[in-house]
Amino acid sequence: MKDGELDSVDRSILYYLQQDARRTSSSDIAKQLDLSSSTVRTRLNKLEESGIIRGYHIDIDYDLAGYPLYTKIICTAPVTERDSLANEARKIHGVTAVREIMTGKRNVYVNAIGEDHDDLNRIAEELDDIGLEIVDEQLIRDEYVCPYHGFLDAGDGSPPVDADDDVTEH
Numbered sequence: 001m002k003d004g005e006l007d008s009v010d011r012s013i014l015y016y017l018q019q020d021a022r023r024t025s026s027s028d029i030a031k032q033l034d035l036s037s038s039t040v041r042t043r044l045n046k047l048e049e050s051g052i053i054r055g056y057h058i059d060i061d062y063d064l065a066g067y068p069l070y071t072k073i074i075c076t077a078p079v080t081e082r083d084s085l086a087n088e089a090r091k092i093h094g095v096t097a098v099r100e101i102m103t104g105k106r107n108v109y110v111n112a113i114g115e116d117h118d119d120l121n122r123i124a125e126e127l128d129d130i131g132l133e134i135v136d137e138q139l140i141r142d143e144y145v146c147p148y149h150g151f152l153d154a155g156d157g158s159p160p161v162d163a164d165d166d167v168t169e170h
Contacts, residue, residue: 006052009033011151013043014053018147021056059145062096067113070140071120075108075132082107085132092126094119106135 006014016029026040033040047053062070077085086098086108097111110127114120124134 009035009039010043010047010052013040013047015147015149015151017053017056018151062113067115069114069116069120070143071112071114072138072140073110073112073124073127073134074106074136074138075110075127076105076135077108077132079107081131085130088130089127089132092123092130094123108132 012033013029016024016032025037026044027037029035030037030040044053062068075089082100086100089095089098089108089110092112094112094114095110096113099109099111101107101109110123110132112120112123114123120137124137127134
């Protein structure tokens, strides 16, 4: 499987996994696609080996877990150091995700959680200490994730019939 060469079966498998990878078995997907379970498992293995599927991640409600503050910290990093600073930011206690942005001055986004404002201040200070310039901070109330409907498009840009049923709150 070459980069970006997914057929409709591969895209459908990815779509169904995005809905709920933990509770979606290869048998469940096989039934949806009218395929054998072994065919789906073989496709899943190829998607994993090629790096298209990078992992299966847990979705945590941090508020219920005792971390009521969820923030996005928008930073600027010199382009030549962006990658190394983004990786360094991942090591800071309380950081849950780091995103590198390819354009503009606001080129590193850091998601972080905390029990209180002191936690968020500490994280901001540590980001500053490693060399990231904080441009903005956004306190997030909630985040919603949904599968990419394009994996099931019929080529006309229309979402699948059950598109309203597959939104996950984070």
